[in-house]
Amino acid sequence: MNSAMPLRVESLAKNFPSGPDWRQVVPVLRNRPRKIKVRPIDDVSFEIQRGEIYGIIGANGSGKSTLVRVLSTLLLPDSGLAEVFGYDVVREPAKVRPAINRVSADPSFFRSMSAIENLMFFGRVYGLKTSGIKSRAYDILDRLMLTEQQAREPMQNLSRGQQQKVAVARAFLTSPVLMLLDEPTTGLDPRSRREVQAFIQTVRRDHDATILLTTHDMQEADLLCDRIAVFSAGRIIAEGTPNQLRAMVAGDRPLEEVDMEEVYLELTGRSIEEDEETDD
Ligand SMILES: Nc1ncnc2c1ncn2[C@@H]1O[C@H](COP(=O)(O)OP(=O)(O)O)[C@@H](O)[C@H]1O
Numbered sequence: 001m002n003s004a005m006p007l008r009v010e011s012l013a014k015n016f017p018s019g020p021d022w023r024q025v026v027p028v029l030r031n032r033p034r035k036i037k038v039r040p041i042d043d044v045s046f047e048i049q050r051g052e053i054y055g056i057i058g059a060n061g062s063g064k065s066t067l068v069r070v071l072s073t074l075l076l077p078d079s080g081l082a083e084v085f086g087y088d089v090v091r092e093p094a095k096v097r098p099a100i101n102r103v104s105a106d107p108s109f110f111r112s113m114s115a116i117e118n119l120m121f122f123g124r125v126y127g128l129k130t131s132g133i134k135s136r137a138y139d140i141l142d143r144l145m146l147t148e149q150q151a152r153e154p155m156q157n158l159s160r161g162q163q164q165k166v167a168v169a170r171a172f173l174t175s176p177v178l179m180l181l182d183e184p185t186t187g188l189d190p191r192s193r194r195e196v197q198a199f200i201q202t203v204r205r206d207h208d209a210t211i212l213l214t215t216h217d218m219q220e221a222d223l224l225c226d227r228i229a230v231f232s233a234g235r236i237i238a239e240g241t242p243n244q245l246r247a248m249v250a251g252d253r254p255l256e257e258v259d260m261e262e263v264y265l266e267l268t269g270r271s272i273e274e275d276e277e278t279d280d
């Protein structure tokens with residue numbers, strides 16, 4: 001395997017123009033630059049080491065999914081650099097795609113087909129041999145605590161949590177070396193959430209996977225991640241191991257007394273205050 005860094009992101013930025021593009025209809029506006037209101041990724045830089053679980057925690061709308069879409073070659077960045085195992089996501093998407101897999105919070109499936117049929121289909125799309133896919137699929141679903149009977153139900157009969165497990169299973173059918181898990185446990189009940197979390201830990205341990213995980217659950221980030229980036233309004237406002245982040249807000253207290261949720265609120269609160277100060 002390529003020995004380059006699984007993921008390197010440097011000064012990455014992505015804007016979305018807001019609202020309708022009036023320049024198309026109002027001639028006097030034609031030569032004006034288009035107004036940009038939404039800046040979901042604003043000068044983001046970080047690296048993920050091989051075998052690491054790197055977490056991005058941030059509120060809804062802080063730009064996590066946009067970042068994951070850019071990294072998975074689904075969206076073009078406006079500026080900056082992102083490399084997956086040394087391949088540029090903009091210039092070499094065909095080299096990047098086989099090395100990554102994405103689980104999104106709203107996965108799409110063939111709803112009238114069963115989980116197994118879906119996994120067979122996607123396995124073939126990924127170029128796997130039919131004979132191997134079925135046993136591998138049942139094996140993964142079993143580890144995620146989805147029964148054989150549930151695996152043969154049409155997907156539309158499964159709960160949202162069960163469907164999310166199938167999405168996780170699909171991402172692990174192939175063995176891509178960089179997993180992009182975009183809020184893989186959002187919307188799951190506590191038991192399913194634990195099962196998916198345990199599965200992520202096993203896969204990292206047994207399969208030498210490198211994982212980028214977004215979440216807004218601080219306990220989850222603390223449990224799973226080697227390092228965490230705190231994301232706020234498209235920027236990384238703090239980065240470090242869970243204990244390094246605790247130390248940033250602990251003051252005189254011992255670290256084990258500092259709850260991750262408090263860390264998040266404190267760090268993002270400070271960043272909002274700083275923004276307000278610089279706006280004046
Ligand atoms: N295709 C798009 N066009 C315009 N704005 C978008 C688009 N996709 C996302 N956004 C905006 O970008 C911001 C970040 O969204 P997103 O990356 O989905 O955040 P998160 O995943 O952290 O909840 C939001 O304000 C969202 O409304």
Ligand SMILES: [Mg+2]
Nearest residue numbers: 064065066183
């Ligand atoms: Mg999102």
